[in-house]
Amino acid sequence: MTRINLMLLLAVVASALYLVSIQYESRRLFTELDKAQAEERRLSSDLERLKVEKRAQATSARVEKLAREKLQMRLVLPAITTYVGYTEPAPAGQGVSGSVQALPQVSAAAGARP
Amino acid sequence: MSRSVRYTSSPLLASRTPVWRSKFVVAAIALAFGGLAARAAYIQVFANDFFQRQGEVRFARTLELPAYRGRILDRNGLILASSVPAPSIWAIPDDVDTDGEKPKLQKLAKLLDMPYADLAKKHDEDKTYVWVKRQVDADTAKEIATLNIKGIYQRKEYKRQYPEGEAAAHVVGFTNVEDNGQEGIELLYNKRLLGKPGMRHVIKDRLGRAVEDVGEIVPPVDGQDLQLSIDSKVQFFAYQKLKEAVQTQRAQAGSVVVLDAVSGEVLALANYPSYVPDKRQNLSGAQTRNRALTDTFEPGSVMKPFTIGLALESGRVKPGTVIDTAPGSFTITGVTIHDSHAHGALTVEQVIQVSSNVGTAKIAMGMPASEMWETFSQAGFGQKPQIEFPGAVSGRLRPANKWRPIEQATVSYGYGLSASLFQMVRSYTVFSHDGQIIPATLMKSTEPAVGVRVFSPGTAAEVRKMLQMAAGPGGTGPKAQTQGYSVGGKSGTAYKQQGKGYGTDGNRKYRSWFVGMAPIDKPRLIVGVMLDEPSAGQYFGGAVAAPVFSDTVQQTLRLLNVQPDMAVHPNIVASAVEESF
Numbered sequence: 001m002t003r004i005n006l007m008l009l010l011a012v013v014a015s016a017l018y019l020v021s022i023q024y025e026s027r028r029l030f031t032e033l034d035k036a037q038a039e040e041r042r043l044s045s046d047l048e049r050l051k052v053e054k055r056a057q058a059t060s061a062r063v064e065k066l067a068r069e070k071l072q073m074r075l076v077l078p079a080i081t082t083y084v085g086y087t088e089p090a091p092a093g094q095g096v097s098g099s100v101q102a103l104p105q106v107s108a109a110a111g112a113r114p
Numbered sequence: 115m116s117r118s119v120r121y122t123s124s125p126l127l128a129s130r131t132p133v134w135r136s137k138f139v140v141a142a143i144a145l146a147f148g149g150l151a152a153r154a155a156y157i158q159v160f161a162n163d164f165f166q167r168q169g170e171v172r173f174a175r176t177l178e179l180p181a182y183r184g185r186i187l188d189r190n191g192l193i194l195a196s197s198v199p200a201p202s203i204w205a206i207p208d209d210v211d212t213d214g215e216k217p218k219l220q221k222l223a224k225l226l227d228m229p230y231a232d233l234a235k236k237h238d239e240d241k242t243y244v245w246v247k248r249q250v251d252a253d254t255a256k257e258i259a260t261l262n263i264k265g266i267y268q269r270k271e272y273k274r275q276y277p278e279g280e281a282a283a284h285v286v287g288f289t290n291v292e293d294n295g296q297e298g299i300e301l302l303y304n305k306r307l308l309g310k311p312g313m314r315h316v317i318k319d320r321l322g323r324a325v326e327d328v329g330e331i332v333p334p335v336d337g338q339d340l341q342l343s344i345d346s347k348v349q350f351f352a353y354q355k356l357k358e359a360v361q362t363q364r365a366q367a368g369s370v371v372v373l374d375a376v377s378g379e380v381l382a383l384a385n386y387p388s389y390v391p392d393k394r395q396n397l398s399g400a401q402t403r404n405r406a407l408t409d410t411f412e413p414g415s416v417m418k419p420f421t422i423g424l425a426l427e428s429g430r431v432k433p434g435t436v437i438d439t440a441p442g443s444f445t446i447t448g449v450t451i452h453d454s455h456a457h458g459a460l461t462v463e464q465v466i467q468v469s470s471n472v473g474t475a476k477i478a479m480g481m482p483a484s485e486m487w488e489t490f491s492q493a494g495f496g497q498k499p500q501i502e503f504p505g506a507v508s509g510r511l512r513p514a515n516k517w518r519p520i521e522q523a524t525v526s527y528g529y530g531l532s533a534s535l536f537q538m539v540r541s542y543t544v545f546s547h548d549g550q551i552i553p554a555t556l557m558k559s560t561e562p563a564v565g566v567r568v569f570s571p572g573t574a575a576e577v578r579k580m581l582q583m584a585a586g587p588g589g590t591g592p593k594a595q596t597q598g599y600s601v602g603g604k605s606g607t608a609y610k611q612q613g614k615g616y617g618t619d620g621n622r623k624y625r626s627w628f629v630g631m632a633p634i635d636k637p638r639l640i641v642g643v644m645l646d647e648p649s650a651g652q653y654f655g656g657a658v659a660a661p662v663f664s665d666t667v668q669q670t671l672r673l674l675n676v677q678p679d680m681a682v683h684p685n686i687v688a689s690a691v692e693e694s695f
Contacts, residue, residue, distance in 0.1 A: 027319070027325035027326065030324065030325055030326060030327075031323040031324065031325060034316075034323070034324045045182075045198065045199045046199075046252075048182075048196060048197070048198055049198040049199060049252060051193065051196070052193055052196045052198055052275045052277060055192060055193045055277040056275070056277040059277055059278055059279070059346075059350070060281075060346060060347050060350035060351070061279065061281065061350055061354075064350075064354075075669070076672065077597055077668075079597055079598075083677050083678065
């Protein structure tokens with residue numbers, strides 16, 4: 001009888017110690033999870049910040065300024081553009097079957113209006 | 115001489131004590147224990163709230179889970195407004211050691227870009243909490259954190275960033291320091307943009323780490339992203355051209371509206387002067403005003419196509435009908451209206467082309483006022499602004515039964531009623547959309563616009579042809595022409611009221627505008643441009659506003675991949691005919 005009681009006592013003590021360690025472990029893991037989540041939030045807001053920064057570096061105003069001043073570029077005008085139109089392919093056997101056809105070339109060379 | 119007494123033989127013990135005494139002591143002790151037990155039961159079982167609460171205060175914490183404010187995007191998904199973390203710096207003045215840590219504080223002042231004296235003053239205040247600076251950028255905040263000054267803390271906050279800056283400022287608007295919308299879309303859709311912060315209860319350990327969740331977690335709901343119909347490239351370009359025009363014409367202000375004539379989406383809406391939404395110190399009312407929506411003026415010649423359209427629709431005239439406008443003036447009930455020059459006999463088409471007040475008035479006098487009123491109202495004049503926007507106005511159109519005969523004549527060519535530039539631009543969808551007026555929207559829409567019929571498609575096409583003539587050689591706005599694209603539109607010029615009159619010659623102030631569409635056979639765009647008080651010598655809408663229209667149309671159609679519908683001629687600008695106003 002005493003032996004069984006002793007065994008049970010040991011079992012209780014062991015399970016209690018196990019419980020303590022599990023509880024400790026679970027709290028540790030929870031803390032880590034919490035930290036990881038905070039990190040995730042921080043990173044996602046950082047990502048958003050960087051996206052905005054990237055956008056701010058690529059606004060039309062800045063692109064235009066750099067293109068004009070640094071790269072000496074100018075605006076595209078229809079006078080210096082060849083437009084390529086698409087027409088339905090003609091039924092087989094009818095001469096030119098090319099589906100891409102240049103429009104009547106626009107007249108006037110570059111620099112119609114600066 | 116002392117007499118000792120042995121304890122066991124003490125006479126006191128020899129005397130018999132009464133039994134009740136011991137019983138009394140036992141009873142008293144039992145009662146005390148009973149009291150304690152009752153108290154313990156009371157505290158632990160019945161009235162445990164107070165202690166539970168006190169316990170929780172020591173280990174349980176409620177954490178707020180922040181929700182992000184939604185972003186505002188343009189039609190291609192580019193960011194127009196977004197919230198980024200911007201920590202605020204605060205201090206407990208009593209804890210800051212101004213003498214011992216002076217070098218560090220000086221560094222802090224430098225990082226925050228404020229004089230050291232100001233910083234020191236903040237720490238002299240008799241408060242327990244002061245803001246040192248709100249919403250500094252993330253990099254500065256990191257550097258401040260590394261300084262590690264006692265009594266200086268950071269609080270996580272968010273700040274709105276507007277990459278497009280001043281170009282889109284009036285449409286997008288801005289938020290205040292608490293992240294609440296104050297102007298524009300930010301104000302209009304504040305509820306949708308605002309998130310709902312979440313909440314969680316946790317138990318914290320000795321080191322302040324959360325170790326356990328208690329109860330339910332309320333997850334944060336982020337604000338919705340809004341996608342506008344604005345195209346940031348068109349917006350930028352329109353703004354830039356407008357800005358250049360306002361500066362070269364030495365005007366007070368200007369507005370431009372670009373509307374997609376097929377879907378009714380607003381591609382660009384810009385005003386100058388504008389402001390940078392991130393830096394709003396010293397902001398003036400002139401800068402924040404969204405003139406395209408809030409300023410009304412008499413539409414002038416822009417109204418003529420509606421009068422002519424009604425006359426064509428009802429079969430009263432044909433495009434070729436001849437109207438005699440000689441001698442360039444026309445008297446109704448004692449009041450005379452004038453053209454800028456006498457034009458003689460004009461066809462209806464030419465009335466629009468040279469913008470003859472007399473011709474338009476003569477046609478209008480043959481129509482009932484109620485029909486005119488109805489057509490103008492259907493086109494949105496004097497009506498509640500169809501677009502919801504803070505500050506948008508309805509303009510004014512008096513009921514037809516109150517019109518005097520002279521009023522009917524002046525209304526026919528755009529005087530005696532008022533409208534905003536935005537209303538005028540939208541009203542022109544009547545002509546661009548085959549006679550139907552379509553709703554304008556600032557939100558990107560995927561569904562085709564559903565219109566309300568005002569004119570038949572035939573009338574709309576006839577009026578479009580007249581608008582093209584008005585913007586062509588011999589018209590009032592040839593400077594509106596573009597390379598490769600056919601355009602049509604009406605210019606307008608008006609004296610601005612000064613005090614009781616319209617100023618005297620040489621001292622007049624003008625407002626000039628142009629509203630038109632392109633390509634004319636199948637319009638894709640309607641563009642309206644308005645300049646307020648151009649004072650560099652020129653003031654006719656056809657000379658001042660039409661070039662902005664031309665540049666904007668040219669670039670926008672190219673961006674929209676619209677193929678030119680005309681052969682390109684190098685020299686397209688013909689001399690203008692002076693318009694009437």
